[in-house]
Each structure stands twice: as C-alpha cells, then as structure tokens.
Amino acid sequence: MDYLKIQGIDSLNGTIQISGAKNASLPLIAMTILAKNKVSLKNLPHVADINTLLKLLSNLGAVCTTDETSTIIDTSTLNQTKATYDIVKTMRASILVLGPILARFGHCEVSLPGGCAIGQRPIDLHLKALEHMGAKIDIKSGYVQATAPNGLKGCEIIFDKITVTGTANIVMAAALADGATTITNAAREPEVVQLCEVLNNSGVTIEGIGTAVITVHGTNGKLINIDEFSIIPDRIEAGTYLCAGAITNSELTLKNVNAKHLGAVLSKLEEMGNKFTITPDTITIHPTANLKPVKIITQEYPAFPTDMQAQFLALATQAHGVSIIEERLFENRFMHVSELQRMGADITLNGHVATVNGKNELSGTDVMATDLRASSALVLAALVADGETDIHRIYHLDRGYDSLEKKLQAVGATIQRLKE
Numbered sequence: 001m002d003y004l005k006i007q008g009i010d011s012l013n014g015t016i017q018i019s020g021a022k023n024a025s026l027p028l029i030a031m032t033i034l035a036k037n038k039v040s041l042k043n044l045p046h047v048a049d050i051n052t053l054l055k056l057l058s059n060l061g062a063v064c065t066t067d068e069t070s071t072i073i074d075t076s077t078l079n080q081t082k083a084t085y086d087i088v089k090t091m092r093a094s095i096l097v098l099g100p101i102l103a104r105f106g107h108c109e110v111s112l113p114g115g116c117a118i119g120q121r122p123i124d125l126h127l128k129a130l131e132h133m134g135a136k137i138d139i140k141s142g143y144v145q146a147t148a149p150n151g152l153k154g155c156e157i158i159f160d161k162i163t164v165t166g167t168a169n170i171v172m173a174a175a176l177a178d179g180a181t182t183i184t185n186a187a188r189e190p191e192v193v194q195l196c197e198v199l200n201n202s203g204v205t206i207e208g209i210g211t212a213v214i215t216v217h218g219t220n221g222k223l224i225n226i227d228e229f230s231i232i233p234d235r236i237e238a239g240t241y242l243c244a245g246a247i248t249n250s251e252l253t254l255k256n257v258n259a260k261h262l263g264a265v266l267s268k269l270e271e272m273g274n275k276f277t278i279t280p281d282t283i284t285i286h287p288t289a290n291l292k293p294v295k296i297i298t299q300e301y302p303a304f305p306t307d308m309q310a311q312f313l314a315l316a317t318q319a320h321g322v323s324i325i326e327e328r329l330f331e332n333r334f335m336h337v338s339e340l341q342r343m344g345a346d347i348t349l350n351g352h353v354a355t356v357n358g359k360n361e362l363s364g365t366d367v368m369a370t371d372l373r374a375s376s377a378l379v380l381a382a383l384v385a386d387g388e389t390d391i392h393r394i395y396h397l398d399r400g401y402d403s404l405e406k407k408l409q410a411v412g413a414t415i416q417r418l419k420e
C-alpha cells in the first residue's frame with residue numbers, strides 16, 4: 001500500500017494545472033449508455049474512481065479505449081445489466097448506471113452500496129423517483145432489481161432532499177422516457193449542469209438547466225447521438241490547491257479552472273484575508289500572512305460545498321481566532337478531526353459542528369486518511385506542520401486527486417509517494 005511522506009513548513013510557488021472534474025466525469029461516463037454512437041470524452045481526470053466506472057462498463061460489455069487526450073466509449077456492445085457488489089462496494093457512484101441501463105434495457109440490477117465512512121448515504125430518493133416513472137423496484141439479496149418492461153414514463157418528480165447523483169440518475173432515465181419528466185428540487189451543481197448540457201446538445205431537450213426545476217423531454221426509447229465533449233475543471237481539486245496556497249502563505253496560479261464554479265469557496269477564502277487575481281481560466285492566490293477565522297455551513301450548490309469542509313478545517317487551524325464549521329450534508333464527515341488533533345489542532349467537535357481555536361502549531365506524525373476529502377485536509381496540515389508527516393491509506397486520495405504529489409512537487413512541496 002502507498003503512503004505519502006510530507007516535509008512541513010514549505011512555501012509553494014508556481015502553477016498547477018487543474019484536471020477534469022471527477023464528479024462531472026462519472027455521470028457523463030454513465031450517460032454513454034444512452035448513446036447509439038461511440039462517445040469521445042476529453043479531459044477525464046486520471047483517478048481511481050474513473051477507472052472503476054470504466055471497468056464497470058467494460059464488465060457490462062462496453063468497449064472503452066483511452067489515448068493521450070481522450071477516452072472513447074462504445075456501449076453498442078453492452079450485453080449485461082447487472083452492476084455487481086465487487087465494483088459497487090468500491091465506489092458508491094456506480095449507482096449512476098441504474099437510470100441509464102433501466103431506460104435502455106427495461107431492466108437493471110445494481111448492488112446496494114451500503115453505508116460509507118462519511119455516513120449512511122441512502123439511495124431511497126433515486127428509487128422512489130424511478131418508481132414514479134413506472135419502474136418496479138425490488139430489493140433482494142443485497143441488490144436493487146429494477147424493471148420497466150413497457151419503458152419509463154415522463155412524470156412530475158419532487159425530491160424531498162436535493163441529491164446530486166439522484167438528479168443525474170433521473171435526468172438520464174428521463175432522457176429515454178416516454179414524455180416529459182419535471183424534476184423539482186433538482187441539484188444545481190455544475191457537474192449536473194454539464195450532464196444536462198451534453199444531453200441537450202445530443203437531441204434531448206432539457207429546460208431549466210442550472211435551476212431547481214428541470215424538465216427533460218424523453219426520446220421514447222430512441223438512443224441518442226453524442227458528440228465529443230470535454231469535462232469541466234474540477235472545482236474541488238481547485239479549491240484544495242487554493243487552500244494549499246492559503247495555508248502556506250504562498251503565491252499559486254491555477255490553470256484550467258472556472259472561478260464561477262468556486263463562488264462560495266473564494267468568498268470564504270476572501271473572508272479569511274486571501275486575495276486573488278482571476279481570469280476566465282486561471283486563478284492566482286496571493287500570499288497572506290495573517291489568516292482570519294471563518295464561519296462555514298456546508299450546503300448544496302451554490303452554497304459552500306461539503307467536499308471542501310475538511311480542507312477548510314485544516315486551513316482554520318492556521319487562522320488567528322475561533323472558526324466554526326458546520327456540516328449539514330453528511331452526519332459522519334468529521335473523521336479527519338481526530339487525525340488533525342493528533343497533529344496538534346485545537347478542534348472541539350459538538351455533533352455536526354467543529355470549533356477550531358487557532359492558530360495552532362502543528363507537528364508531523366503518522367496519520368491515517370479516512371475518506372477522499374479528509375485525505376487532502378491531512379496533506380494541507382502536513383504542508384505547514386513542523387517535521388515530517390506520513391499519511392497512510394492514501395488509496396482514498398487516489399480516488400479523486402489526479403497526480404497530487406506530482407502537482408505539489410512541481411510548486412516546491414517536499415512530498416513523496418512511498419510503499420508501506
């Protein structure tokens with residue numbers, strides 16, 4: 001197993017190229033199940049979750065080929081409709097194949113994903129919405145068994161809660177349904193927007209893209225032609241490197257980034273005293289010696305993303321004063337707190353609210369990554385800790401960060417990937 005060794009007290013300087021967004025790529029790969037042509041995707045990030053989903057599609061019979069710049073997916077050969085436990089257990093987002101497979105074949109089986117490190121993460125809203133569309137759903141032997149022998153029917157869906165993969169799943173199911181499906185309380189994340197835009201450019205008319213009410217006009221079972229497209233930049237990766245600049249008091253330029261997707265993150269960094277220069281596809285963060293404390297509540301887009309909570313918690317340890325960070329989306333998403341405390345962070349956890357009493361002198365030690373974003377919080381803390389930090393179980397990090405150690409090395413960090 002790999003681990004990262006990071007030498008602290010580095011100041012960084014230089015440019016980091018941001019990769020394509022993992023959370024945009026996953027639904028867009030699943031979407032290729034709806035295509036009648038071979039689909040070419042550009043700017044997919046090199047991260048484990050993408051390989052997992054491509055493997056799942058290959059297991060189902062699709063042919064996926066990758067060259068330097070693009071991945072081509074041919075789902076015309078798809079001949080299986082069961083997403084098995086061995087893959088789904090490694091990546092919950094495998095549930096994204098449910099909507100498109102059901103829409104195309106009229107039946108689909110997907111292993112129930114179960115809980116995960118950050119909370120229960122049920123899929124009840126996905127299933128309820130598919131039932132509204134006419135699917136029959138059974139849960140048997142740990143699998144969701146969905147059938148719709150007469151196809152899915154357009155209808156009105158009101159999500160009780162905003163769900164990102166739930167919205168993506170239903171948009172994809174609705175794309176081949178008979179008639180129009182209106183989703184109220186839809187997710188507005190840029191990743192959902194890109195899915196809708198690509199479908200809209202492929203002959204599936206979608207109204208209300210980027211709003212909380214989306215109407216998808218289905219093709220009544222006709223597969224669609226999808227032209228080549230490029231994945232949007234990863235706003236969470238970008239946000240993480242902005243935190244790396246802020247925590248090390250450095251000047252860093254991010255390239256291939258869309259500042260419009262980072263509104264809440266940039267606004268919180270500004271509140272902490274950071275300054276930026278922004279162009280249409282770059283953001284430069286300037287050095288800031290005295291970080292101010294911050295109050296954050298994680299919520300759905302466009303509010304502050306839960307996927308940046310752990311990184312800001314690490315950053316808050318270097319701010320002068322009391323920061324309060326409230327997690328509203330996932331009940332167990334503070335596993336990184338105990339690891340940060342072991343490095344010397346003064347954090348008090350009360351339910352889903354973390355209070356950080358900064359500024360803390362952090363010191364390097366052995367720490368364990370517990371989930372994807374928690375891992376990057378430990379990397380940030382290690383960059384400013386006194387001495388050396390070994391971060392174990394970085395397979396979590398590899399799920400979502402493309403070449404993290406190489407990108408950080410290139411801007412001056414002392415970071416190595418080693419074998420246990």
Ligand code: UD1
Nearest residue numbers: 023093121122123124125126161162163164165166307329
């Ligand atoms: C997606 C992102 C993840 C991010 C999360 C919230 C992907 C691949 N993952 O996850 O990085 O942290 O959005 O922004 O895009 N819920 C239910 N029932 C459901 C579905 C969700 O109760 O059927 C609840 C969840 O437990 C959670 C909330 O709704 O409390 C939001 O979850 P959701 O938006 O579905 O998260 P994911 O799509 O799994």
